[in-house]
Every structure is written in structure tokens, then in C-alpha cells.
Amino acid sequence: MWPFARGRSAHDRGWGALASAYVDRELAGAEADAFAEHLRACGRCAALVAEYRSLDADLRRRLVSAPAVAARPIFERAERLGPRPVPVAAPRRLALASAAVLLVGGAATPPVRAGVGGAVQFVRSVVAPSEGVSYAGDRAIFHAGSDDILASVVREYTLYTAPDTAAAPAAVGSAPFHDGPIFALAGGRVLFNAAQGAGPAQWTTVRRDGSDPRPFFPTSGTGHIPDPGGLSAVSTTPDGSRVLFRRGGAGGRFLTTAGATLVTDADGSPIWSDPGGADVYSLSPDGRFALSGQTGGLRLIPLDGSAAPPSPISDCDVQRPQISADGTRLIFVATRVGPDCPATSALYFFRLTGAVGSPYLEPVPLQDGAAYSLSPDGQYVAVQSWLNEPAAGQQGSGTTALKLWNLSSGERQEIPGFRDVRVLQLSWSADGSRLLIRDEREGRKEAWAGDPRGRLGQVLAGTAIAAAAFYPDGAGMVVASDGGAPAGIVALGPAATQDNATGLLANADGLAPAFAAHGDAVALLRRGAPSTLLARHGHAPAGIGDDLSGFSWAPDGRRAAVVVDGRIYLWTAHNGRAAAPLLSGRAVAWSPRDDQLLVTRGDGSIVITDVRGQLVAAAPAGMTAAAWSPDGRLVAGVAHAGGGETLVIWEPSSGAIRQLASAVRIGAPVWSPDGRSIAYAAIAGAASGNDLPGLNVVAAAGGEPRQLAALAAIDDAPVWSADSHGLYYLQRSVAGAPGAVRLVNADGNGDRRVGTLFATALFAGPR
Amino acid sequence: MAVIMARVAARAALDERFTRLVLDHQRRIHRFICGMVGAEQLAEDLTQDVFLSAYRALGRLPDDANESAWLFTIARNRALQELRRRKILRWLPLARPNDDEDDIHPHADQPLADSVAERDRLRRAMDAVPAKDLACLLLSVDGHSYSEVAQITGLSLPAVRARIFRARDRLRALLGEDEAKGEA
Numbered sequence: 001m002w003p004f005a006r007g008r009s010a011h012d013r014g015w016g017a018l019a020s021a022y023v024d025r026e027l028a029g030a031e032a033d034a035f036a037e038h039l040r041a042c043g044r045c046a047a048l049v050a051e052y053r054s055l056d057a058d059l060r061r062r063l064v065s066a067p068a069v070a071a072r073p074i075f076e077r078a079e080r081l082g083p084r085p086v087p088v089a090a091p092r093r094l095a096l097a098s099a100a101v102l103l104v105g106g107a108a109t110p111p112v113r114a115g116v117g118g119a120v121q122f123v124r125s126v127v128a129p130s131e132g133v134s135y136a137g138d139r140a141i142f143h144a145g146s147d148d149i150l151a152s153v154v155r156e157y158t159l160y161t162a163p164d165t166a167a168a169p170a171a172v173g174s175a176p177f178h179d180g181p182i183f184a185l186a187g188g189r190v191l192f193n194a195a196q197g198a199g200p201a202q203w204t205t206v207r208r209d210g211s212d213p214r215p216f217f218p219t220s221g222t223g224h225i226p227d228p229g230g231l232s233a234v235s236t237t238p239d240g241s242r243v244l245f246r247r248g249g250a251g252g253r254f255l256t257t258a259g260a261t262l263v264t265d266a267d268g269s270p271i272w273s274d275p276g277g278a279d280v281y282s283l284s285p286d287g288r289f290a291l292s293g294q295t296g297g298l299r300l301i302p303l304d305g306s307a308a309p310p311s312p313i314s315d316c317d318v319q320r321p322q323i324s325a326d327g328t329r330l331i332f333v334a335t336r337v338g339p340d341c342p343a344t345s346a347l348y349f350f351r352l353t354g355a356v357g358s359p360y361l362e363p364v365p366l367q368d369g370a371a372y373s374l375s376p377d378g379q380y381v382a383v384q385s386w387l388n389e390p391a392a393g394q395q396g397s398g399t400t401a402l403k404l405w406n407l408s409s410g411e412r413q414e415i416p417g418f419r420d421v422r423v424l425q426l427s428w429s430a431d432g433s434r435l436l437i438r439d440e441r442e443g444r445k446e447a448w449a450g451d452p453r454g455r456l457g458q459v460l461a462g463t464a465i466a467a468a469a470f471y472p473d474g475a476g477m478v479v480a481s482d483g484g485a486p487a488g489i490v491a492l493g494p495a496a497t498q499d500n501a502t503g504l505l506a507n508a509d510g511l512a513p514a515f516a517a518h519g520d521a522v523a524l525l526r527r528g529a530p531s532t533l534l535a536r537h538g539h540a541p542a543g544i545g546d547d548l549s550g551f552s553w554a555p556d557g558r559r560a561a562v563v564v565d566g567r568i569y570l571w572t573a574h575n576g577r578a579a580a581p582l583l584s585g586r587a588v589a590w591s592p593r594d595d596q597l598l599v600t601r602g603d604g605s606i607v608i609t610d611v612r613g614q615l616v617a618a619a620p621a622g623m624t625a626a627a628w629s630p631d632g633r634l635v636a637g638v639a640h641a642g643g644g645e646t647l648v649i650w651e652p653s654s655g656a657i658r659q660l661a662s663a664v665r666i667g668a669p670v671w672s673p674d675g676r677s678i679a680y681a682a683i684a685g686a687a688s689g690n691d692l693p694g695l696n697v698v699a700a701a702g703g704e705p706r707q708l709a710a711l712a713a714i715d716d717a718p719v720w721s722a723d724s725h726g727l728y729y730l731q732r733s734v735a736g737a738p739g740a741v742r743l744v745n746a747d748g749n750g751d752r753r754v755g756t757l758f759a760t761a762l763f764a765g766p767r
Numbered sequence: 768m769a770v771i772m773a774r775v776a777a778r779a780a781l782d783e784r785f786t787r788l789v790l791d792h793q794r795r796i797h798r799f800i801c802g803m804v805g806a807e808q809l810a811e812d813l814t815q816d817v818f819l820s821a822y823r824a825l826g827r828l829p830d831d832a833n834e835s836a837w838l839f840t841i842a843r844n845r846a847l848q849e850l851r852r853r854k855i856l857r858w859l860p861l862a863r864p865n866d867d868e869d870d871i872h873p874h875a876d877q878p879l880a881d882s883v884a885e886r887d888r889l890r891r892a893m894d895a896v897p898a899k900d901l902a903c904l905l906l907s908v909d910g911h912s913y914s915e916v917a918q919i920t921g922l923s924l925p926a927v928r929a930r931i932f933r934a935r936d937r938l939r940a941l942l943g944e945d946e947a948k949g950e951a
Contacts, residue, residue: 020932026913059908063798074818
């Protein structure tokens with residue numbers, strides 16, 4: 001029952017404000033004395049005060065009932081934004097001298113995108129079935145043994161040189177392409193990140209005919225520096241004479257210093273470097289300036305060491321700036337930071353001649369991270385925006401489109417054929433006559449080149465394109481392509497028979513297999529697209545459904561819990577039907593005991609329900625990354641407290657919680673098949689002098705954790721071998737890049753590489 | 768070299784400061800936004816937005832600034848912006864079987880139906896209070912002094928007091944009317 005009296009009177013209005021402040025203990029002095037005296041005599045005010053207090057209590061209860069919100073998504077989004085600039089106060093005389101450009105902008109998007117992906121040999125999953133598993137696909141039937149089996153999605157990329165849209169490319173380069181972009185340099189060489197066997201990838205150059213591979217950073221010689229590792233090449237000048245490298249936080253983790261910048265010439269000789277404060281995104285076409293976008297505005301940093309600006313431009317963020325060859329036209333992304341900055345992301349164009357102080361044209365709204373590129377002559381911008389652009393300050397939605405923005409007229413003309421595709425790269429030829437577009441649609445990486453105002457042709461049609469660049473002299477382009485070879489799931493034999501590869505399913509790029517624990521079925525899942533079930537013995541593949549965001553087999557492999565549009569359904573394999581939704585949630589794991597589901601709710605809380613969706617137990621608040629023990633009696637998870645994270649084991653039947661290990665950050669726990677140990681990635685933290693993630697193992701019964709190996713990323717979950725004696729993990733130089741699959745004994749000994757394939761993630765399979 | 772080392776150290780300090788900000792304030796910020804917009808999932812998204820805005824601007828925040836007030840300022844502005852943009856002042860979540868909290872987190876001390884109905888009444892009333900007034904009241908209920916609320920909102924102390932009273936008075940009236948309808 002609500003206790004509030006109905007109706008208001010002049011008395012209430014007159015004394016109500018004082019009663020309200022009295023409840024908040026905000027009356028003082030004579031006012032407080034007067035109201036206290038009145039209150040003693042006035043029953044109505046006493047009731048009013050009581051009502052306000054009751055109302056406050058209800059409000060407070062409602063606020064407190066709001067579910068806990070996880071810190072991790074905040075840090076992850078912050079990481080994706082890239083490092084923030086550290087304000088460096090410029091001497092006053094320099095700041096005044098640098099006031100050549102005055103801009104009003106806003107906050108922005110990540111200044112540097114991740115590499116474009118692609119690998120020599122590309123592995124997406126590792127499975128370890130314990131019994132015969134067969135797959136029905138177009139190409140292959142696979143019988144696994146009783147030992148560990150690695151199944152992988154494989155695609156190989158090599159370098160090709162070609163006219164823009166050649167149908168018959170010529171392969172070049174003996175060094176295998178690893179990942180990231182390609183650049184054509186002055187002097188006729190090509191720069192790319194080359195795989196080095198088991199070692200970290202290395203920036204390498206070759207001639208256009210593929211001969212004479214050399215490390216880009218020589219190991220000796222006057223003025224040269226060794227490859228510092230972890231560098232991403234971000235851009236070059238149009239003539240290929242200068243290269244801009246960035247180094248992000250190691251492994252993309254937070255709590256690290258990051259953002260170092262290096263500019264070299266075409267021979268790898270360093271010209272300019274910055275340890276992390278500049279946040280440089282691009283170079284001016286003449287190579288004289290580095291363009292730094294950051295909170296506080298744009299800066300043009302002279303690379304010759306002269307004492308000209310840094311130039312603070314505005315109170316808003318300016319990100320991803322690009323400038324025309326003649327230095328008169330500038331574009332950048334800005335979004336809101338302060339009240340005077342734009343409320344939504346938009347691409348702004350400024351002319352840098354004459355009086356500068358406001359955008360020259362209406363800005364183009366765009367999504368965070370959307371691709372854009374200013375032509376070297378400054379006449380056009382290729383930009384991915386919305387087909388129907390929202391009004392100024394409004395959020396965009398709906399279909400995206402690639403557009404050509406004429407900076408003279410302000411008109412924006414759609415480039416046909418790129419609606420709702422993911423544009424990965426936009427690059428102009430040095431003379432501004434042709435545009436290179438690399439995109440991903442329906443899981444395929446493609447490239448197109450030509451006159452954006454006229455005809456575009458597909459580059460190496462029918463192949464997957466991992467990277468591409470125009471030659472600066474207009475002689476064509478260099479492309480990292482798979483040459484049309486199909487991607488597919490293959491199986492490697494156990495560690496004892498490395499490289500015993502068997503083809504499983506062709507054209508499986510982008511699919512993630514989910515194996516039934518003791519069954520004979522595998523679901524091939526592609527998020528946001530129809531997913532497929534494959535059953536053994538040649539059964540025709542069956543569709544599971546659209547837009548699956550979660551999937552977990554029942555132990556018998558006959559049913560599965562699936563997540564569609566934030567709701568959890570039980571799906572039956574033999575008829576492909578799903579019952580009415582059980583409850584809302586964003587992730588689900590079926591208990592190994594078959595009778596319960598571990599559900600992550602929309603608010604991040606974790607509960608256990610029975611298979612009818614009825615609540616059985618609620619996990620402690622703040623627990624994340626929960627995983628069933630193999631016997632289904634316990635749940636391991638990560639708890640957040642006191643500025644760090646703790647690996648915990650929760651016993652749902654009793655509610656008991658045990659702490660196993662603590663660190664600054666802890667990745668998802670992985671139970672050993674025998675249930676005796678838990679593996680996890682963790683960052684020990686600055687206090688221990690170690691801010692790199694490591695692969696750790698701790699006994700489920702408790703004890704001292706052991707670090708077995710170094711990892712590139714906290715999200716690199718290991719996979720146990722079937723006998724619980726070893727752990728597979730990825731060894732890679734940069735988070736997200738393909739890496740070598742390695743196997744280490746659970747006691748830390750016997751660390752060795754498994755096979756020659758590279759992997760991007762490991763997934764557990766049937767046991 | 769000294770300048771470079773100073774920059775590196777400053778970067779590390781910024782990251783650590785942001786980490787502490789998130790861990791210390793995310794719960795209260797989320798609660799406040801939840802109270803403002805009502806929808807929990809939306810509130811979670813907005814909370815992330817608030818901290819991302821803070822992350823972007825943290826480098827310009829003086830070391831001795833009132834970080835809590837600064838964060839709540841961002842949170843209030845973000846919530847008000849969202850309310851204006853989405854026009855959700857009148858929006859009410861439907862209580863459905865198997866939906867969100869209702870199916871598995873009933874209050875222990877009262878029937879589920881009563882709990883849901885009571886929650887909806889309060890939410891409906893909160894949605895009818897002018898958003899800027901509601902923000903002041905929620906900040907006060909969350910433990911901020913009037914001077915802190917004034918700092919967060921940019922209002923004068925008398926204006927804060929007036930808005931908090933208006934919000935309370937409005938809520939009281941709305942809930943009273945609701946009760947009257949229920950009894951009629």
C-alpha cells in the first residue's frame with residue numbers, strides 16, 4: 001500500500017519545500033529552527049515528512065534493485081577506442097605560433113583500426129573428440145580417433161601482383177603473408193607482415209616480382225633500428241616514401257601504456273618517433289607532418305624536428321584526420337565530449353585557407369569506425385555512411401551505403417553495390433583517379449578498384465582478398481589473396497602425428513563448430529546468419545535458425561539450448577523445432593548432468609534454471625564467465641571485487657563460494673575433462689611487475705596457481721587435451737592475429753608446437 | 768628523454784585513474800541512470816557511454832577535481848539526452864511472463880503480482896516527473912548533498928531545493944491519485 005495522502009493544499013505547498021529539505025537534512029540556521037518548531041505543532045507536516053521519507057525509501061529500494069553492471073564491457077569498449085592522449089602543455093609562444101588552424105570538433109572513434117586479418121594458414125578451432133565423429137558435407141567424411149584432434153578452418157594467402165581487376169593474377173613473394181595491410185613503397189618494393197614459422201611475424205619487403213625478401217627493419221647498420229615488434233603499419237604517403245607505424249597496448253589490454261608511433265622512410269630508417277602521447281593517425285601527403293587527432297583537437301607535428309606547433313585546436317575530440325596533398329583541405333571525425341561539441345559521430349571537412357573556424361560543409365554522419373578516405377587532390381571523400389542520413393545530431397540507423405562526397409559541391413553520390421557491406425579499406429591511387437575498396441560481405445573478403453564516378457571492377461574475382469594496395473606509379477596493385485583456394489575445416493592428427501591433415505568441410509570460412517559432448521553431431525554456427533547442423537553418416541545438413549547468438553548442446557546431442565534475439569529456446573535436433581521461449585537471456589550452457597541450464601541474463605546476472613526455465617539458484621552478484629564443472633556439480637566463474645578479479649568456484653546446491661586465485665584480470669575458466677584442474681588466462685598486474693597475460697592452471701580443490709606460458713590476449717582461452725594432461729594454447733605476437741598452436745603439459749613441462757598451422761582461436765570439442 | 772618518460776608515466780597514470788573511476792563509480796552511475804530511464808538494458812548501455820565519454824575527457828580533468836560529481840554530470844546529461852532523443856518518458860515496460868527479472872527474482876516478502884504492480888506504479892509515476900526534477904531527486908536520494916547536486920546539475924542551491932521538492936510533490940500526488948483509482 002502506498003502511504004501517501006491524497007490531494008494537496010496551500011499548507012502542503014507552503015511548508016512542503018521546507019519539509020522536503022528537512023528530510024534531506026538541508027535546512028540550517030533560523031530556517032531549520034522555524035520548521036522544527038512548526039513540525040512539533042503540525043500533524044499535517046509530520047505526516048508529510050513521513051510520506052517523503054517513505055517515498056525516498058521506495059526510490060532507494062528501486063535504485064538498489066538495479067542489477068549490477070559489469071566493468072569488463074566498459075574496459076573493452078575503452079580499449080577499442082585506443083589509448084587516450086596525455087595532455088602535454090605546449091610553451092605559450094609555440095601555441096600562439098601554431099594557431100594557423102582553428103577547428104571546432106568533437107570526440108571520436110578509434111584512431112587506428114585493427115589489421116585486416118588474413119593468414120598464411122588460418123585455424124579457427126581446435127576440437128578433441130573422444131569417439132568417432134563423422135561429418136556430412138560436400139567434400140569429406142572424417143573419422144576421429146580416440147586422441148586429441150585439431151579441426152581447423154584453413155585459408156592461405158599469398159601475394160599477387162595484378163592490374164586493378166586482373167582475372168589471371170601472377171603470384172609473387174616467397175615470404176608468406178601473415179596479416180595486416182600491404183603497402184607499395186617508393187623504390188618499387190612491397191611492405192607486408194610476413195609469417196616466420198614459429199616465430200613472431202616480421203615486417204618484410206620484397207621486389208614487385210617477389211624476389212629479394214628483406215626484413216624492413218634491418219638488424220644492423222647506421223641509423224637503423226631492429227623491429228621492435230608489435231607494430232601495425234597504419235599508412236604511407238601516396239608516393240610510398242614514408243611509413244607510419246603504431247604500436248598499441250600489448251595484447252590490446254587495458255592498464256598498459258600504449259600508442260607508440262614510429263615514422264620511417266621507405267628503407268626502414270626511423271625519421272620520427274613518439275612514445276605514446278601523440279596519438280598519430282596519418283601523415284600529410286608530402287610527408288612533412290604527422291597528423292594527431294585527440295581530445296583537445298588536431299595537431300600537425302613536424303617530422304623534421306622543427307619547433308613549430310603542437311597546435312591545440314578545440315576542446316572536443318578530433319580523430320582520424322586526413323589532409324590533402326596541398327595542405328588546404330582537412331577531414332576528421334568528431335563526436336561529443338563537451339556541451340559545445342557534436343552529439344553524434346560525424347565526418348567534418350575544413351578548408352585551411354583564409355579564415356578557418358567552422359566546417360566548410362555540412363558534416364557526414366557516420367558510424368564509429370566507419371571507413372573514409374580523402375583523395376590526394378582533396379576533391380573527393382569516399383565514406384561509408386547511412387543511405388538515408390539522419391538529421392544533424394541524430395543517431396543514424398538502417399541501411400549503410402558507400403558514398404562519394406564532392407568537397408566542391410557538397411553533393412554525396414552513392415557508389416552502387418556497397419549497401420550494408422562491411423567496408424574494410426578505402427584507398428585512392430596516387431593520382432586520385434582510382435579508388436580501391438576492400439569489403440566483407442556474407443563472410444567473403446572482396447576487393448574492387450576503378451573510377452568511383454564510373455566503373456568499378458572486382459579484383460581477382462572469386463578469391464578472398466586479405467589486403468591490397470595500389471602501386472604509387474600507377475602500374476597496378478599488389479594483393480594478398482588466397483588465389484581462389486577454398487577455405488575449409490580440416491582435422492590435424494593428434495600431437496604424435498602432427499600435420500596429418502584431413503579435409504572435413506570446404507568453404508567453411510567463418511563457421512564455428514559446436515560439438516555435442518557425447519553425441520555424433522556438430523553444429524556449425526555463423527552468428528547473424530542461418531546456422532547449420534551436420535549429423536553423421538551422411539545425413540543432410542539441417543538448418544538450426546537465424547540470428548543465433550548462443551548455442552549449447554544437451555549432453556545427449558539430441559537437443560540444444562539456443563539464444564535468439566535475447567531469448568532462450570530449447571531446440572530439438574531431429575525435427576529442427578524449438579519450443580516456446582523459456583526465459584530471456586544472452587548466453588546459455590546446458591549442464592553436463594542434463595537437468596539444468598546456466599543462463600546469463602540480459603543484465604549480466606547468472607542463474608541456474610531447470611529445463612522448464614524455473615529458477616533453481618542465482619549466482620553471486622557480479623559473477624561472470626561461468627562454466628559448469630564436468631560433473632555438473634560446480635560452477636567456476638570470475639568475480640570482480642576490490643579493483644581486481646578472482647577465480648571462484650560456486651556450489652549451487654549449498655551456495656558455497658571458494659576463491660581459487662586473484663589477479664588484475666582473469667579470463668574465462670576452463671575445466672579439465674577430469675574436473676581436477678582449471679585453466680585460465682590472467683594478468684597478474686603491475687604490482688607483480690607483470691602486465692602481460694599468462695596461461696595459468698590451478699587445482700579445483702585449491703592450491704597455488706602455476707603459470708605455464710605467455711599469451712597474447714586475456715581472451716585466448718586454452719583447450720585441455722582429452723586426457724587432462726596437457727593444454728593447447730595459441731602463441732602469437734599480437735592479439736587477434738593468427739598464431740601457432742602449442743601444447744604444454746599441465747605441470748608446465750614439454751611445451752611444444754603442434755603442427756604447422758596458425759590459429760586465431762581454440763574451441764573445446766566432444767570428450 | 769625525460770619528457771618521453773614523463774609522457775609514458777602520465778599515460779599509465781591516466782589508465783589507472785580510469786580503472787579506479789570505473790570500479791568505484793559504475794554501480795552508482797548505473798543505478799542513477801536506471802532510475803532516470805527505467806529500462807535496465809538501456810541503462811547499461813548508457814552507463815558504458817558515460818564512462819567512455821569520461822575516458823575520452825579524463826586527460827583534461829584536474830587531479831583534484833571532484834570525480835564523482837564530474838561523472839554524475841556526464842551521466843545526468845547523457846540520461847537527459849537519451850530521454851529527449853527516444854521520447855521514452857511515457858514508455859512503460861510490459862510485465863510479461865518469462866520476461867527479465869519478473870520470472871525469477873520475485874521479492875521474498877510479498878507475492879510476485881503485488882511486487883510487479885507496485886514497481887510499475889512507481890515507475891509510471893517517475894516517468895511523469897519532469898526529467899530534470901527527477902534527476903535532482905534521484906541524486907539526493909543516492910546520498911548527494913544539495914551542494915553536490917548543484918555542482919552536478921549546474922543549478923543554484925535554491926533551484927536544486929525547488930526541483931527536489933517539485934519532484935517529491937509530483938510523485939506524491941501521482942501515487943496518491945493512483946491509489947485512489949485502485950480503491951475506487
